[in-house]
Amino acid sequence: MKIEAENPAVEFHDLTVSYHKKPVLWNIDMTLPKGALIGIIGPNGAGKSTLIKSAMGLLPLGSGYVRMFDHKLDEVRDQISYVPQRESVDWDFPTSVFDVVLMGRYAKLGLLKRPRKADKEMAMSCLRKVGMEGYIDRQISQLSGGQQQRVFLARALAQEADLYFMDEPFAGVDAATEAAILSIMQEMTAQGKTVIVVHHDLQSAAEYFDWIVLLNMRLVASGPIEEVFNNELLQETYGGKLTVLAEVGELVRKRQIPSREKY
């Protein structure tokens, strides 16, 4: 079940990605609409994070390509923002909440330049948006999980992008933070921005998203929520891995065969 978006924000074209030589995503081919709140759903090990990491160029692509706003990533990078998984960094790093949010301005600044007053005010206003303005000088290790997630969101907002990839922004956050993050996302999409979220909770997925991508090593479905969020497709996504697909992946890793032949 696959519905194509017209004039898409993101296009995945026949994407195959390997992790330590083992293919984890096979032939992902889909288009995602502009201005939508999009959820990427699937079981553990389905390759959800891998999908957005490869879209951001953080993992080498085995084959295929990703285009955003009908351009290569590097041509439109300043319009794209990425929120990594909260656990991916060391929160004991000696820095403050404000400094982390300011990092969202680094790309706009370029090398060797120091943050200007405008950048600092931008960072401040993003902190206000996520309700963290009272914590600017706080060392980041003293934050709760929900607060860490808010800081990461503020950092992404400071980029003033049009397309956001967020890796599990609701993982390990309290109910108040979840609601706050969701309302910010809805506000963003109302302004025409596209937000793509890796999400693992089926229950809330049904309420949160306009568009759903069902993933389990391959694309099971992609489309407006009312079309694809049904028992049959969810069953197909969660109902056990395709064992043959997993086994072939393992074989590829063992034999160290490149997933596409190159001459």
Added chain:
Amino acid sequence: MDSFFEFFSFSDSSIISVTIGAILLTSSSAVVGTFTFLKKKALVGDAVAHAVLPGICLAFLLSGNKNPVVLMIGAFITGWLSLVLIDVITKKSKIKEDSAIALILSVFFGIGILMLTNIQHGGNAAQTGLDSFLFGKAAALVGNDVLTFGIVAVILMVTVTLFFKELKLISFDSNYAQALGIPVRAIDLLLTTLTVLAVVTGIQAVGVILMAAMLITPAAAARFWTNDVKKMTFLAAFLGGISGLVGAYVSYVAPAMPTGPWIVLIISGLALMSFFFAPGKGVISRFIEQRKLQNQIMDENLLKALFHLGEKDKNLFEARTTEDILSRRYFPIKKLTDTLTRLKRQGFLTSQNSHWKFTEIGKQKGQRVVKLHRLWELYLSKYVKIAPDHVHEDAETIEHIITPELEAQLEHLLEYPEQDPHAENIPY
């Protein structure tokens, strides 16, 4: 003592140059090392430090003299080579990074020692002093050498300052940096180059064997004092500089003594002091914090016991003996009397002939603890669905840590309840 004043009056121009040289070398290593430390690459620094030895020997063999620039180039090449090899081994084989580092470190250092021994027995008169690269010799920093090393040290510090923002970002979150389009590979390469350069210059004062300590220890010490990368870098440079100064002094007083071990001992001493005395993170500060907490718990438990007694007799301001208190709750006798005295000193109790009595504020404090205890019990049984006979133990701990904000939230949530799950009144 004479030599102390002689040295620190800096009357001799060679003293000045040795001192400045040593300080520049140690603090520039510390500045670069801050990022090696933050990127958790301490072992890599150690490998590079050992791997420069064969480069120095090779450069000497090929050029036949000890021109520092030539030796530095040699050192730089093998230092770099070691990093490339570690990378290749980790990526292309099943050997993990820690093993690869150990492997490269020992192989390169082994070759270096072999070459050094060979040179020393080769009868080349120019070789004298080459062995000072093993343990360092700050006093050997004279004339043009100081200038050469000094310039490199300044270049290191300036480069770190220029790329500070990027170095910080890739140390904290390199995935995000890459997503931003920051040239992460190039910055990584820059940091690696800086590390090798810091090692290459630092070994003059510290020697290859102990050089890793010079990279990492100042940063580790500085980390105890601050939560800000910028301050941490400055502090690391300062602490490194102090150890360099001492190294220069030792080298002046006892020319036969290698300076490396001294410098490392000083900086390790500073790190140890930070470990104990730093506010907040230091062991002593944490110990004091723990003691305070224990006292607070003891105070609150005692006031609570007095409140319970008062509740039972319907007279909260009755004067009680220690026996009365002990009949309500067991306390070790020494602790009990200490706490009573402390509470009196702080104005929560008064005493007369070993009878202890609440002051008004003392009663309020005791009452609050009792209230928090019972509110928490009620919360646990009502919202967490824990059986009423299982909630007491938990409340014993939680009563001490609930903040006024949480207290208000609990009161609001439970709608100012009258009784806890054991049908005891909740005092307001």
